Structures are given as structure tokens and as C-alpha cells.
Amino acid sequence: MDKESKRNKKEEKREEKHRLSCYTNRELSWLQFNVRVLREAENEHVPLAERLSFVSIYQSNLDEFFMVRVGTLMDQMHAGEKIRDNKTNMTSKQQVEAILERTRELEALKTKIYEQLMGELEPQNVHLINFNRLSKKEIAMLETYFDQNIAPFLMPMLIGKQQPFPFLNNKELYALMLLTTKSGKSKLGLVPCTNSAFKRLIEIPSRPGTFMLCEDLILQFASKLFPTYSVKEKSILRVTRNADIDGIEVYDEDLDYRGVMEQLIKQRTRLSPVRVELSHDINKKTCKELAKHLGINMKHVIRVDTPLDLSFVFQLQHYLRDRSELFYEKRSPCDSPALNMKESVLDQIGKKDVLLSYPYESMKPFLRMLHEAAEDESVISIRMTLYRVADQSKIIDALVEAAENGREVIVMVELRARFDEANNIEMSRRLEEAGCHIIYGLGKYKVHCKLCQIVRKREDDFQYITQIGTGNYNEKTARLYTDLSLLTANRDIGTDVDKVFRSLLMGETVSHIEHLMVAPHCLQNKVLALIEDEIEKAKHGRPSYIGVKLNSLTDKDIIEKLIDASEAGVKIELIIRGICCLVPAVPELTENITVISVVGRFLEHSRIYRFGVGEEEKVYISSADFMTRNTLRRVEVAVPIYDLAIKKQICHIFDTVLADDAKGKMQTRNREYIDRMLGEKKLDAQEVLYEEAYRAINREEPEKEEETE
Template structure:
């Protein structure tokens, strides 16, 4: 592994990304109430990381087979050990930031307190509240021979109590603290705006639930379970696939634990016994100094909405300058390709186009791939309208979109009941592409309108994620898209394409060829350039080609929000590679691939697509990227890329020591790319002159 010094472990790189999210919670230049959101996002991100990535590594560890990661050569056990060590460090950082946040919120009349800060009379009021409004709804348990250790639900809160009976025997008590009857935040009646977390109230008065025992030690605990079920490994083809997936979702909630969090330290013997009872190593127990569930911060935000300056300036998606919603969208697309940029521009033109297609007598069929959709989806409504109007509507809905399976199952039923033809993901490949094909029969014959995007067909996330959507009447692109759907309907993947990049067979290899072209230019003494904006970079084949490109003298700029397994600026290897990550108000989600420095615009190739450069995307999913032919749209994409690359407010640059450093300086006017893009949509002349 000659390039090993150029690699970073995937899991540790992801933890760096989540630390950048945590940094936003502690960033004084972010509005105070918004920093609470970043603190909560940090926790939910980490929960999912343990449920999926750590869960997968632990399954590998328990398989008995030594599996090594293909870049840093770490075993699964080594990775888990390194993850736990790093997470414990990050949790200390989170505790400092949380304490800082609570201190800054205090002057605005919101206080989260514990019993140490209550007067005796206030304690009596809370005790009365506990007796009448909480205790009757609790189900305390004693663990013994007749009462085995209960199953602890994923991510729910429990009071864990070590008890001593009158005869001196030690017992364990467990009280579920998650309940829909009482609020998570309990307001102190004599102090408006002052709250106590319900689990802390329960823990304080837990002795009242065990009157025949003495409470020796106590803690709030929270367990995280593996959620990484591979449907392909357990699927019985004789079963209905949708029913099978529903069963699998239920099974996920009872998988093996991967982490146990505790709000207080207990004695080592009891800690080992608790670990044994839940089936986890004591090394996976993490002592926290912050609440184990941070979702209550949104209740705090509700209380702060009347306070000026604590939230981001209100922004809403603007109409696209390229389209007139009063006229036929299809007719306008036939004249010129259109690029929509979310959340700065509205998704409405695309939704309007679907409704127009539903009513257009020339439209024969609408085909779409759906990965994640909103729970009240206008796109689903448009497809149902088309089917009810007699159009052929074919929808590939991926039931294995992790944590969205239940919503996708429900949507598939709605579509099917309306007369749409539903197909599910391919057996060996998830279908992650964002592809829509409208087929028309006009006086001139067969005609296609094709939409290819970087993000899901989800109206909600289109207001929160930065994504791109190209709509084109280019017939070669339409023909390629038709071939993609033809293959999907046969349960296959396309083997070749004319212009689209389509994983798993026609994306990675074509990206490598495009990189080889830049290497060849550099060898000939010409300017050579690669610019990539993606969410994650883990594909070793592509990483090695980037290293080779750098060695050849190709200038490379990478904008990678999350995982990045490539280390830049390594002497003699990655000197020509610059890598930044942007974590800001909106989740960076768009993917742009640029080949060529633009000196000769006709030779520069630019694509947008659904694929990150991860092995799962390039080899194990159906992904689609589309070439951009329209020079105006090319220029706009270059503007988006270059502006993001120059971001000094939210952009952090990765060094050869594997550390991300802020590019912000007090002496210079900072560049916030996301705010610039919104300003441009509010001031149309700005983008025209860009």
C-alpha cells in the first residue's frame, strides 16, 4: 500500500465531519437558537453512526473472520476501539459547548436546572407534581429471578437504580422515562421559563417508587442498537417483498446493542453487571455530562421565537429566473435546458411540470425513481393524478432507503392503488438515482423530457439541502434515460450509455477515463484541472486515480462535506490537491464533477449527479449523472463551485496532518457561499452578472 500515508480511515473521518457540526453549535457567529439545532444534529448524527457503521463493524468482529479496511488496513476491532476513544473525547467537547449554550440562553429567560438550584418550597412543589402527574404513569421494575432484565428500547430513556433491601441484598430497579403523557420539560410553577428534564425529576424522586428499598446509586441510561440489516442477506423470494420489509423494520428495533450512555458514574462492579445484562462490552459504556436526548432543544427554540436576532434571517425559495410559471413548462424546456438550484430556488416548476404532464394528451408515460419523499408529497399527488388520467406511470420506489422504509412502503401502496406500476430496487443494488423521464408522442414522433437531480424528490428537504436539478429536452439524454428504465423494469442494470454516467457499470470507469484525459493534458504541458463537489470520498479506486492525477501535475479542487479518506498536500503525492468542507445553515448535498480548466470551454466537461465517490455508490447502487451541454448552465455551475470553493465563513480546509482548520479571518470580509446564493436569487441581476 504505497499510498497509505495519503489515506484516512473512513469512520474517523466521519467523526471529524460530526465534530464540524458540533463546532457550529459553539460558533458565536451562528445565531444562538440555531446553535441549539446543531447540538441536536450532532447527537442524531452520532446515534445513526452507531446504529449503522459501528453496528456493521461489530457484526464483522463477531463473524470470527478478520476483516481489514482497504485503505488504512485497520481491523474492525481496531476501528471500533478508535471510534470509542474519539467519541469519548468529543462528548467532553459537547459538554463544554452545551454548558456554554445554556449560559448564553439564561439571560433570555430560559433555564434548565437541577435540584441543587431549587429552594425547599420549590422542591416540595415539584414533589407534589411528581406524585400526582408523573408517578401514576410510571412502571418501575425490580430485576430478580422471577423478573428477568427487560428489553431496553432503542434510544429511549430509563432510570437505572441500584437498591439495597432491608435484609441487605442488592437489587436493580429500572424505570422507563419515555412517556407521551407528560412533557419532557417540566416547568417550575414559581419560576416561569425555568425547567427540569422529566428524567431528572424521575431520578430525583425514584426512591418514592421503591419504598421498601434504599437507593444506593442511580443514573439515567440510554441504549443504542444496531440498525444495519441487509435485506438481501435474509430475503425469502417466496415472500411479498413489501410485507417482508415491514417485518424487517420491526426486527431492527430488537437488534444487538452497540452503545450504552449513562448520565452518572456508578461503581465498576455494577457497571460490568449492567453491561452483561444488556449484552454489551463495558468499553461501549459512555458516561455523559449532557442530557442523553437533546431533542428538547426544539421546545426551547419555541420559547425563543419572539426574541430578535436569535434565529437565521428568514429565507424562502425564489422563483426560477429561467421559467415563467404562467406558461407551459414543457414548451419552455423544449427551447432551452433549465437548472434549478435548491433551496435558493423553488421546486415548484418541477412539480408544475409533472401536473402539466398528467394533463397533456401528448404524454404517454411518466417514469421516476424515488428514494426518499416527503410524507405529504405533492410529487406523489402528481403521479397519482397522471395515473388516474390514463397515463402509464412507472415508479421505482426503493424500499431499502434506510430509516425511510416505512414511509416508502406507505407511498408505494398509495401509488399502486391509483394504478401506477410499482417496481422495487434491484436485488443486488439499491436504486439511488434521481431520474424522471416524460415520454411524449408528438406530430414529430417520440419525444423525451428528462430530469436528473442530485437530491431526493422531497419538497421538505429541498428547502433545507443544497441540491441541483437539470431538466432537458435533449433526446440523447432522454434515450439513455429510457434505457435505464428499460433495464430496471427487467431487473437489470445498463451495460453501456452514450452520454449519461450510470452506476454500477458506467460511472466509475467513465470518471476514471475523464481523469486520465486530464493526466494526459498535464503530460503534454497543458493546463489540467479536476473539480469535484460531493458529500463523501471513500472509493479507493478513484482516490488512487486522484493521487496519480496530482502526481502528474493536474490541479485538483475538492469540496467534500463529510467523509474524506484522501489526505491532501502530501509531498510528492497529493501536493496539487486542495480539499475543503462546508458545514452551514443548509446541508451541502449537490454533486458536481468538472473536468478541464475552462481555457477552452468547448472541451470542459461538467456533470451533476446523484453519486458520491463512495464504493457503495459507484459499485453497489444505480446512480445517474448527466452531462451539462448548455454553456449558460455550465457557467452557472462553475460560479456555484468557485463560490463554494472560496467560502471562508463556513468552509474549513483539510491539511496534510488530517486536521480541518477554519479559513475565517477577522481582518477580511468573510465569504458565506450559501448566503451569496440566496442573495443572488433575491437580487436577480447579481447572478446574471456573475
């Protein structure tokens, strides 16, 4: 190899290394997102009782992360698969080790914030107390309570040669004890602390507003459960198990797919542990013995200084409910100003496109549209995709009503919606019994798109009334998540959606589509082409712009193209709530990219794509994040916005969220998320958008609306 070739090779390696600085590992980026959730628990601008929610959400998020993501990585390790992260080149083992190290670091932050919260509750006469702060009389009273109301329902277990280590349920609490006999022999004792027969949060009768956790009570009087032993060490124990079941792997046309999914759900409860949490230190020998029983590496045993299950904070919130100043100002969704609810919703959509913006506007028009379709004799069919629905779903009620009224109802129920499989199985049975035609998934592709289409017969023609959304058909989350829902009678869009449904009925995916973007074959390539268009504009000195609002950004092909666009001079603004594997502000590469994340009262969930400037701008809303699983392994849909007023409305929502410097944090080149100040007064986008929704219908106060639990 000559000197010039060597120089070129070295230069290529330098450029490759420099380009790697534009990437963050997916799992570590997710942990950064969860820190942003945790930080809301210490944010003094968030009402005190609401801050309790954020510390619990942080924990439940982390539980699911270990169950799914860490579970997947550990499966890869144990299978000997040499899979590396395609962005940072980390192996599965390296990623798990980095996750465990970071999780331990974050425990200290969680403890600090939790203790701060508990301290701030004390002036509100709410106390979570331990035995060190009780009088002898109160301890005696609690002992009597334990003897009468808790001990009779406990099942203490000894671990020995004749007593094998029991199965520990996922996320349940156990009291673990190192026991010794008078002769000095040691054994382990276990007591399940989760039981419907007694309360988790026990109020001290002599101190109203003062509570103790039942597991602390059980641990305090553990010696009474093992009267012939001495308790040398004790701790509360909690196991998190792998939940990485995948219905795609077992899909078979000859199987009863619903039955297979039911068996997989049962299997999930018995998968291997991925994390063990302990509330107290125990000696190394006992810890090793515990890890051996559970079949887990000692690195996965984590010491935790807060209660191991923080869900009890919602009971504390309930206790504080009459103190309105400790909660967010009440907000309830408005009626859409674009619709008159005294007239037919179907007829109004037939004349103009309508956009619903949740939770600022109500889901009622969509529900009304379904009920109208159920009763309208001109309606030939209703087609719908369902991914996650509410437990007591009004949408299911409307579909059942339509089927019972003789309408053709075709529903694609995705049975593989993680942690909602059981609910979806039950809903699918109900729909089937009502006479709906049900499709269960699509082989190796999950169906995640949000589509509803009503076909109406006209005098000598037919009409499509189509709904395409960014979020699930779930009345509960429509009050908690920000999402967009387009209602249109546009014939071109309707024809494309009809093609999608026909493909689903044939067990196929769309390979070519005119107006929509449809994954897995016609979304990523179209996004890349639109980015390339902006690159060409920038190269020729024309105005160019890319704006994207997503939950997560991990698709390497799209990230690479965004880096190319930044290098070409395209202005790129990204609103990424969660995982963002792209690092902005890297010299010469991502200098033209801004990344912000908004974590606020409502979960930012809408997906918006913007390409171009002025009259040339193209705007889409979509069910798809820019994650490889969405762009290449699911059926997803992005719809172009053709109505100019609605396009302007969506761009306004995007710009308002982008300008949020109250809840929005900006990612730096160092992968940190920092506060910013854009004006004299901090702007909270969600509050601004709610105020605008109220003004749009001339409402000064939230109307009384039925609460959704």
C-alpha cells in the same frame, strides 16, 4: 536475493508506506465531520437559537453512526470475519476501539459547548435547572407535580431471579437504580422515562422560562417508586442498538418483497446494543452486571455529562421563536428566473434546458411540470425513481393524479432507503392503489439515482422531457439541502434515461450507455478515464484541472487515480462535506490537491464533477458520491451539462462554495480541518447564493411562502 533486489524491495516498501500517509480511515474521518457540526454550536457568528440545533444534530448524527457503522463493524467482529479497511488496514475490532476512544474524547468537547450554550441562554431568561438551584417550596411543588402527573404513568421494574432483565428500546431513556433492602440485599430497579402521557420539558410554575427535564424529576423521586428499598446509586440510562438490516441480503424474486421489508423493520428494533450511555457514575460491579444483561462489552458503556437525549432543544427554540434576532434571517426559495410560471413549464423545457438550484430556487416548477403532465392528454407515460420522499408528499399526489387520469405511471420505489423504509412502503401502497406500476428495488443493487421522465406524443414523433437531480424528490429537504435539478428535452439524454428505465423494468442494470454515467457498470470506469485524460494533458504540458463536490470520498480506485493525477501536476480542488479518506498536501503525492468542507445553515448535498479547462471542460451533476457503495453497488446517474449557460452557472456555484472561508474549513496534511481567510471579508457561500437568487428576480425581501415544518 541479490543486494540490488533487496534495495528495490526496501524502496517499494518505503513508497508503499509513504502512499499510505495519503489515507484516512473512513470511520475516523466521519467523526471529524461530526466535530465540524458540533463546532457550529459554539460559533458566535451563528444566531444563539440556531446553535441549539447543531448540538442536537451532532447527537442524532452520532446515534445513527453507532446504529449503522459501528453496528456493521460489530457484526463483522462477532461473525469472525477478517475484514480490514482497504485504506488503513485496520481490522473491524481496531476500528471499533478507535471509534470508542475518540467518542469519549469528544464527550468532553460536547459538554463544554452544551454548558456554554445553556449559559448564554440565561440572559434570554431561559434556564434548564436542577434541584440544587431550587428552593424547598419549589421542590415541594415539583414533588406534588410528580405524584399527580408523572408517577401514575410510570411502570417501575425490579431485576431479579423472578424478574428477568427487560428489553430496553432503542434510544429511549430509563432511570437505573441500585436498590438495597434493610437486610442488605441488592437489586437493580428500572423505570422507563419516555411516555406520551407527560412532557419531557417541565416548566417551573414560579419561574417562567425555567425548565426541568422529566427524567431528572423521576430520578430525584425514584425512592418513592420503590418504597421498601433504599436507593444507593442512580443514573439515567440510554441504549443505542444496531440498525444494520440489509434488504439486499434477503432479496428473492419468489418472496413478497414489501412484506419482507416490513418484517426487517420490526427486526431492527430488537437488534443488539452497540452503546450504553449513563448520566451518572455507577460502581464497577453494577456496571458489569448491566453490561452482562445487555450482552455488551464494558468498553461500550460511556459516561455522558449532558442530557442523554438533546432533542428537547427544539422545544426551547419554540419558546424563543418571537425573538427573531436569535434566529437566522428568514430565507425562502425564489421562483426560477429561467421559467415563466404563467406559461406551460413542459413547453418551456421543450425549448431550452433549465437548472433549478435548491434551496435558493423553489421546487415549484418541477411540481408544476408533474401536474401538467398529469393533465396533458399528449403525455403517454411518466417514469420516476423514488428514494426518499416527504411524509405528505405533493410529488406522490401528482403521480396519483396522473394515474387516475389514465396516464401510464411507472415508479421505482426503493424500499431499502435506510430509516425511510416504512414511509416508502406506505407510499408504494398508495401509488399502487391509484393504478401506478411499481418496481421494488433491483436485487442486489439499491436504486439511488434521481430520474424523472415524461414521454409526450407529437404529431408524427415523440418528445422526452427529462429531469435528473442530485437530491431526493422531497419538498421538505429541498428547502434545507443544496441540490441541483436539470430539466431538459435533450434527445440524447432522454434516450439514455429511457434505456435506464427499460433496464430497471427488466430487473437489469445498464452495461453500456452513450452520454450519461450510470453505476454500477458505467460510472466509476468513466470517472477514472476522465481523470486519466487530465493526467495525459498534464504530462504533455497542457492545462489540466479536476474539481469535485461531494458528500463523501472513499472509493480507493478513484482516490488512487487522483493521487496519480496530483503527482502528474494536475490541479485538483475537492469540496467534500463529510467523509474524506484522501489526505491532501502530502509531499510528492498530493501536493496539488486541496480539500475543503463546508458545514453551514443548509446541508451541502449537490454533487458536481468538473474535468478540464476552458472550452474543453466537461461538467456533470450526479446522485453519486465517490464511495464504493455508490460507484459499484448502487444504480446512480451522472448527467453531462451541454447547455453553456447552465455549465457556467454550475461552475459559478462550485467556485463560490470553494471560496467559502466563513463556513469552509481546509484539511491539512495532519488530517485536521482549519479556518482560512481568503479576503478582507469572510465569504459565506450560501448567503451569497441566496442574495444572487433574490437579485435574479429583483426581489429585495423574502416573499411570504407557506412554511414547511
